[in-house]
Amino acid sequence: MPLSADYIARETATNLWRNRLMTIAAVLTVAVSLALVGAALLLKQGASNAENYWQRGTQVTVWMKASANGSESHAVGSELKQLPYVHACSYHSQLADYHEAKTLLSPGEFQALTVQTTPASYRCTPNQPQYAQAVYNRFNGQPGVLKVSAPFSQIHTMEETITVLQWVFLSVALVLLLSAGVLILNTIRMAIFARRREVSVMKLVGATNWFIRLPFMSEGLVQGLIGSVVAAAVVFGLHALLNSFANPNNPGTVLYQMRLSGWELFGTDFVVVLIGALIGSVGSAIAIRRFLDV
Amino acid sequence: MIRFDNVTKVYKNGTVAVRSVSLDIQKGEFVFLVGPSGSGKTTCIRMLLREELPDRGRIWVAGREIIHMPKWRVPYLRRNVGCVFQDFRLLPNKTVFQNVAFALEVIGRPKSVVETQVPQVLELVGLSKKRDNLPHELSGGEQQRVAVARAFVNRPLILLADEPTGNLDPGTSQGIMRLLDRINRTGTTVVVATHDAALVDWMRRRVVELDQGTIVRDQARGVYGIDATTGSVPRTEVGARRS
Secondary structure (H helix, E strand, C coil): CCCCHHHHHHHHHHHHHHCHHHHHHHHHHHHHHHHHHHHHHHHHHHHHHHHHHHHHCCCEEEEECCCCCHHHHHHHHHHHHHCCCEEEEEEECHHHHHHHHHHHCCHHHHHCCCCCCCCCEEEEEECCCCHHHHHHHHHCCCCCEEEEECCHHHHHHHHHHHHHHHHHHHHHHHHHHHHHHHHHHHHHHHHHHCCHHHHHHHHHCCCCHHHHHHHHHHHHHHHHHHHHHHHHHHHHHHHHHHHHHCCCCCCCCHHHHHCCCHHHHHHHHHHHHHHHHHHHHHHHHHHHHHHHCC | CEEEEEEEEECCCCCEEEEEEEEEECCCCEEEEECCCCCCHHHHHHHHCCCCCCCEEEEEECCEECCCCCHHHHHHHHCCEEEEECCCCCCCCCCHHHHHHHHHHHCCCCHHHHHHHHHHHHHHCCCHHHCCCCHHHCCHHHHHHHHHHHHHCCCCCEEEEECCCCCCCHHHHHHHHHHHHHHHHCCCEEEEEECCHHHHHHHCCEEEEEECCEEEEEECCCCCCCECCCCECCCCCCCCCCC
């Protein structure tokens, strides 16, 4: 059956206006539900960013023995550079470490130290904190290596915390998405139930299921899109609000570490709008199914 | 045009709506299905529209066996079968013209056809002047005429009417019957389920009487009850055309 875009557009506009109270209800349901979903996704992304930020600061240090000769030191340095899971390495000479120790140790402790007895070191940043263990396993006990040190217990705690946080936010987003889906489906169903007579007349005069379904799906799509655009705007506002609290002069704060880039915000908003459009159109198609089975 | 072959329909609650009904209706016939409430008239109409499926037997409509018809073909069946109901089933938000045009739009007829055929059929049912009125602005009789116009606008082979005069006064009911008669004269097969005795007696067409789901009488040019002229329940001239 030829189904013109003109017919669908006309029916959609007429029905949206005629059932405007239901339309407003559906749009608000989509907007509120998806704003919550978007906020949860935003927090999940923020937690992920904070994790990356913290991961960037994780260092593993390979201390060379004071007695290590040049070739041993060179071998360790070149091997570290070749490791694919090590992001960057810098060599700290005995003199540099000596000066650093001076700032870290108490005068009493420092007095026992000389440049010759101070170990040189390689300070490396692994791609992921868990690779610190791999660096440890690789270099501990190698010729010329005094010891390999990294904040293993802190890394472990941080990883666990971030993983839990991410799962919490993802679960909240999924639960909210599910409840949003049910709420939206119910609203659409109520709207269609109010028009079941119209559907039965359509069936009676020989309309195919697609002929009946498409204007409803188009209505759902429009409702979903309007609602999700409102939700995306709310997410945008929330992001701006959080960013206004994140002080760049104090990068240690969680809010600063969680801040999202413009693209990440765009991605979250895109997902929100996509979900809204899908829930609206597919939800309508599902909701109308039982009324078509005549 | 319509054939029931040993059709039985039992509802889930155990009620036998139709029991071993066999019936032939020829092209161009005008047939009354009569009988008390619960006799199975509406079930027969619903089965002809494939709104209900029988438990046993087979049904042919316009040369097609409809029981085993795939679901996707049912809309195409319904385009050949116009239908009128007691409660009119008009779309309240559409004007008279739009209600009738809807039946053509639904089957994808172009605008030019809609604009030609709808005024013609509105002329036929005498509602040309009310084409822009909404259903609630019309009387019951006028609403039923809109329903008839909608059922007939795409020139179906068959027109089914389930208690079409159930909500109308006797004078208006006669007007609707005249309209159905005019449609029948164009060659459309008309089947009317009714328990309006006066109309059936007035029209003198083929009468099929159902009682508790069984055909108890099939009479050409019959009346609602037992034929007063014979005092019997004749079963003659089945399928005869009105002369």
